[in-house]
Amino acid sequence: MTDFDFIIVGGGSAGCVLARRLSDDPKLKVCLIEAGAKARNPAIHLPFGLAVIGLFNNLQWGYETAPQQHLSKRHLFWPRGKVLGGSSAVNAMVYARGMRADYDNWAQLGAEGWDYDSILPYFRKAEANQRGGDHIHGADGPLSVSDLPNPNPLSQAFVDAGAQAQIPITDDFNRGEDCEAVGIYQVTTRNGLRASAARAYLSPDVRQRPNLTILTQTSVRRLEISDRRAWGVHTTNNADEQQTLRASREVLLSAGAINSPHLLMLSGIGPAEHLRSHGIDVVKDAPFIGQRLADHLDVITQFTSRGGARGGLGFQWNLPPRGLRWAAQWLTRRGGTLASNLAEAGGFVKSDPQLDRPDIQFHFLPARMANHGRELVWGYGYTLHACNLYPRSEGEIRLTSADPKAPPMMDPRYLSDPDGRDMHVMMAALDWSRRILAAPAFDPIRGRELQPGPGVQTEDEIRAWIMETAETIYHPVGTVAMGAAEDPRASLTPDLRVKGIAALRVVDASVMPRLIGGNTNAPTIMIAEKAAEMILAAARTGTEASTP
Ligand SMILES: Cc1cc2nc3c(=O)[nH]c(=O)nc-3n(C[C@H](O)[C@H](O)[C@H](O)COP(=O)(O)OP(=O)(O)OC[C@H]3O[C@@H](n4cnc5c(N)ncnc54)[C@H](O)[C@@H]3O)c2cc1C
Structure with missing residues (x-):
């Protein structure tokens, strides 16, 4: 199968959440592409x-x-996981969410809908706390x-x-x-045992879903974009075989805070002069892609x-x-x-x-x-x-x-x-x-x-x-930051859409407008939980993912 509704680039903390939540809807065909291998070690x-x-x-x-x-x-x-589960498969497993003021600050900076009270339900949705749930902790989520x-x-x-x-x-x-x-x-x-995002969200029954394709040892080399609309990705696998996969609804970039801005720039979305200096055709001049690290x-x-x-x-x-x-x-x-x-x-x-x-x-x-x-x-x-x-x-x-x-x-x-x-x-x-x-x-x-x-x-x-x-201590963020539509330093709108390109969102640690006061795995999973809900809502109403 080479045609999907959604293509997710990167099977790390965020990508595994998206793959699970989007494929919960059996009508949607989802493809998760991960450069690393399955987590056998x-x-x-x-x-x-x-x-x-x-x-x-x-x-x-x-x-x-x-x-x-x-x-x-x-x-x-700078270690970064290259395996199904991404950095959540190699990290130190500390569960820390950050503080209320961190997220309230995101909202003040223009990330509307990301204040603490708005994001708390997604931390809870993700979590299965051994101590049980309350108004802060979740008890029934995939992440132990x-x-x-x-x-x-x-x-x-x-x-x-x-x-x-x-x-x-x-x-x-x-x-x-x-x-x-x-x-x-x-x-x-x-x-x-470690609860990586892959182990938490891609349990054997999820991996066997007929509407979910998981490609490992497959690297996305370029996003396919025509008329300022993302329609697919170009991949190579370990045998150097090339393939173009199509996404009829959206391409979702979850390659992490280094590789997501890298892929955007390779695909012509980034600071125009910089792209031209490497001979890359500019699809969209986006001066802050890769910045704010x-x-x-x-x-x-x-x-x-x-x-x-x-x-x-x-x-x-x-x-x-x-x-x-x-x-x-x-x-x-x-x-x-x-x-x-x-x-x-x-x-x-x-x-x-x-x-x-x-x-x-x-x-x-x-x-x-x-x-x-x-x-x-x-x-x-x-x-x-x-x-x-x-x-x-x-x-x-x-x-x-x-x-x-x-x-x-x-x-x-x-x-x-x-x-x-x-x-x-x-x-x-x-x-x-x-x-x-x-x-x-x-x-x-x-x-x-x-x-x-x-x-x-x-x-x-x-x-x-x-x-x-x-x-x-391994927490790079901010390289494709979200913020207000009119904020020139924000590369994404608060619904994580790449400004100026239809059908393309970034969902991973790179979207954080500021570092949070804690470790970044649980916040990245929270981001993906909220993103999945926004993406499914748009799919249900048929809203095209495009921004100014
Ligand atoms: C050593 C280490 C220790 C850490 N300790 C903690 C901790 O104790 N607690 C905590 O909360 N956080 C910790 N972190 C941070 C946390 O794990 C990360 O912030 C989080 O996992 C980031 O998630 P992500 O989805 O943004 O990226 P990642 O989880 O890194 O996922 C990106 C995925 O995309 C894949 N990918 C990249 N490019 C491509 C491509 N072109 N084609 C296909 N696939 C691609 C990668 O292989 C990777 O699997 C640690 C991180 C590291 C590295």
Whole structure:
């Protein structure tokens, strides 16, 4: 079959939701196209597989940023999932929605209908919270949200230490209101297995629907557009076979915050001069496609720990017998260490008490990890990540070539804001991290501070260390932002239609007009839930998806 009602490009967090919700209507023929393979690797499914998932190059796109001027000219590694489930198949499974004010701010910026009260029903619709539902949480959705069956004692020490540093404790960061607190995160797992968007939304019965075609290991190279209307996509598969697939209703771009703007530009929708400089015919001059890139940047504090039962997780001589015990615990009760997402605990604090909401988020790991899990670290320890939730620096995605196989240029321009506010928040994040890790709860456990290390104390030393070591916490957004129809910085209208092109929407993390105060998987799934409802409503009434 090559003719469909809807073609969805990208089977990640958003794409899997769309495939499921649109194919709920048996009259609609839906095609989901994913560049990666089916999720067969066990490291995806076992939550603890996160410790080694970075070693599998075939599960991600292998992206690196342009050299970062304010990070000692380093190229930062930017993992993105390339597998059915997308980044939700390789992420750290932390379930965090962000705060009420984040979404109210989207609406104030022109994203009408995306204020907190309007989007809350879609978070609930998506969610199956193990604790049951209420007016904030959902109980019956496809996305399982669970309590960690056996948090590591070091994670509990982090929570206790946070309380000793005068931070309140919570068991639910997702009430929408002020979440200035520490606690153990809820995670997107079910029965001790990762609940990626693919596993949550594309259950075997959904995959077998006659009106849903799922093509894996198939890359979309270009969107087909005539007379400013999207009518299909051009694909190649692993055998280099090319195909054109037609969508009679809409093409839905869910390729993520890097690849969605990349594909739009390759298809002639983007900043006109830039497209022409690569020999691409301009279909629509859209200056902000690929712009407004924002990401959460992290400082990472790491300690060795003293061994013993409270020694956390790590590669050590006793790993084989411990591993056998972990396997037995997982097999008998789907619990124990193999059910751990590693980033077990965390929280939110303010860099300045005057702020209306927290602007720093923690992720605590009862283990030592290095280089995004791409290097195995010998020995026990613990790691605290702390990121700036609302950076002012804005970057961009640009073409490097008109060849679709060439990766785009990704330049988040971290710490480039002219007044230095972002660096100030990073320094405050380190200050908070050290304060918590110095609290008495860690006294029986604490070994040596490896990062930043005792030699990093003065403002200048801290600044230099941040420039040498800060890393992404994997939340790029904003590159095809939605906003008011008359806002020139908005590439999409609030119903996620590409301005000036009929029958084309973008539905993924790139549509966020601003970063939210938390992790981005649940918000992306929420976006896709709301989008699916809008798309189905338009299909029912026969409304053509076109915008000014
Ligand atoms: C390592 C890591 C850890 C993270 N940890 C967390 C966490 O703990 N909690 C959390 O909430 N968020 C986390 N995130 C972020 C979160 O997972 C992402 O924000 C979210 O998954 C983005 O969803 P998306 O649909 O926009 O893109 P993706 O899920 O990345 O999906 C895009 C899909 O499109 C496919 N694709 C791209 N181009 C093409 C093409 N040309 N043709 C066909 N297919 C294509 C890709 O292969 C991919 O499957 C993490 C992300 C990473 C990478």
